[in-house]
Structures are given as structure tokens and as C-alpha cells.
Amino acid sequence: MPQISSTARLMRENGLTRGSPEMLLLRRQRCGKGFRFVGVDGGTIRDPAIIARLKSLAMPPAYANVRYAADPTMHLQAVGDDAAGRLQYRYHPDWLQVREGLKARKLESLAKSLPVISRAVRRCLRSDKADVRQVAAAVVHLVSKTALRAGSDAYARERGTRGATTLLKSNVQIDGEFVRLHFRGKGAKMVAREVRDRMLATTCRSLFALPGRRLFQYRGTDGALHVVRASDVNAFLRDVSGVRISLKDFRTLMASARVMQTLAGAPPAETKRARRALLRDAIAAAAEQLANTPTVCRKSYVHESVIAAFEKGGLPAAAGRSLEGTAQALVRVVARRR
Structure with a gap:
């Protein structure tokens, strides 16, 4: 039976270690009109490389209780409380690649399993x-x-x-x-x-x-x-x-499939501006289906390979069919990116 690669394996492949908010031991403190960074020992951090890494995470000045990872390979690099008291996260740039890899594997696993799942569902309902x-x-x-x-x-x-x-x-x-x-x-x-x-x-x-x-x-x-x-x-x-796989994976699959179907059925766009408009409309359609915002839909649900294939003119014509047909086309698109 097919198995999805573990998060731990993908993290190792990308040189990352898993972290949690409790493991973030460096802190940001107000100092005059700006901030200083405080180390594990309570002293001010003065290493330019460490300061540059922490600043690059761009935690907003309004965030409170901001903490950072001492380990630059940790997948979770910073957290802080926003104005509403919600904990906000900043991740290692390579974690995005890991997350896309996990999303790709789950998409492939679900897409390939759809016929089996569909038969089981019909059998149970009857x-x-x-x-x-x-x-x-x-x-x-x-x-x-x-x-x-x-x-x-x-x-x-x-x-x-x-x-x-x-x-x-x-x-x-x-x-x-x-x-x-x-x-x-x-x-x-x-x-x-x-x-x-x-x-x-x-x-x-x-x-x-x-x-x-x-x-x-x-x-x-x-x-x-x-x-x-x-x-x-x-x-x-x-x-x-x-x-x-889980029910959430269906939402990810359907978001990517909806974008593929919308783009594959759209008239050719001759300019970059027209292509951007088509992509924006396709993501908006998927977001409406998910009852989500376009920003969240694009960031968390639509696989980057779909967007990349569209920008290069490589979306398969088979995308304009049923969910199962589109899912198989999606597998081919994702596989080309890996």
C-alpha cells in the first residue's frame, strides 16, 4: 500500500529540525525607540549574523512577547502575540519547501486513491x-x-x-x-x-x-x-x-482541481496582465468553494505546481473533466515539479 513520506524525513532532507513555541528561547525587548535581542543567558545579543537572521523574520513592532529560535535550522523560527492576542508564527524559508513537498505527496496519494475511495463510498451508501x-x-x-x-x-x-x-x-x-x-x-x-x-x-x-x-x-x-x-x-x-489521508486533504485537492479546471477552460491570455487576472479569478473561484479568502486559498490549499504550470503554459487539457479526471491530471502536473 502507498505510504506518504513522513514530515521528519522531508525535514532531514532539507536540513531542518522540528521546533515548538516552548523551544524558542531568544527574546525581543523594547530598548529606547527600538528593540534589543536577548540571549538564553539574559545578555544582549551582539553577533551581527544572529541579529540579521532575527531581523529578517520581520516580526511587526506591535507584536508582544516575541521569541526566536536560537537554532537557525529550526523549522519554527519565531512567534509573537498580535494585537488581538493571537499567537503568530514565522517559519524557516526552507520549511515552505517541505510543506509543499508534503502537500504534493498527499495530493498524489489521494488522487491515486480516489477510484478506490469512490467505490467504497458507493458500496457503503447502497x-x-x-x-x-x-x-x-x-x-x-x-x-x-x-x-x-x-x-x-x-x-x-x-x-x-x-x-x-x-x-x-x-x-x-x-x-x-x-x-x-x-x-x-x-x-x-x-x-x-x-x-x-x-x-x-x-x-x-x-x-x-x-x-x-x-x-x-x-x-x-x-x-x-x-x-x-x-x-x-x-x-x-x-x-x-x-x-x-484526511477530509482536509479533500479540500486541498479540490482547491487545486478547481483552479486547474477554471484555467484550463479559460480563453488564452496573451499578456502577463491577462494571465494574472485569469489566475486571480481562478483562485477566487476556489476560495469561494472553500468558503475561505483568496489569500488563504492560494497560500494553504492551491499547490504551487498548478500555478507554475499555468504560468509556463503547461496545464493539461484533461483538467476540464470530473474531479477524478482532474485529479489524475493534477498528479502529472505535481510530478513534473518534483
């Missing part, structure tokens, strides 16, 4: 056995059509925001073979989706018959009702595919 696997399969099917976030019980409880696994029945309307969703997602953004899929509608209709507010739940062998969580769905994905 089964008369309404167990955790059938409900997990329904979640996978829904996410593969909508790119919804997995959902978090903590977020649902504390913030009232929903994702695929935490949808309430009140968030879902079934009309024939249509499944319509309307709910408050991450960041309190309202999300609306419509899926036309007979199997999904049939399964959701049967789930409505169960008591309780949550949509995705099942009755266990103990006779009690259990909600399906993201961990259950991820376990299902790994079981049927033999690969360490």
Missing part, C-alpha cells in the same frame, strides 16, 4: 447496514461534492459554527435528489451549498428519521445513538484507501 461506515461514507461523499470543512465539536459548542460532521438537521433541506445546505461556517461566514445526488439524498433522508438534532449519527450495537466525528471519517478513509 448497503442496508446503517452503521458508522455508512454515515462516514456519506460525509466523504458530501465533502467530495462541496469541499466543506470537516467540522469540530468544540467549534460547534463554543462558537456555533458548523462543518460537515457537525451539521444539524436544521441546516439541511432534502428535495427529491437535491440536498441543500445552509449554515454558519468558520469565521461566522454563512455557507450555502446545493448538491444533486440521489444516493446522498436517500442516505440523508434516512438519517433524518433518527432522533436528535445532528444529521450524521448512527445507532450502535449497544442501541445508543452516536454522532460521527471527523476522526471517524478519517479512520474510514484510511481503512478503505490504505493511505494516511
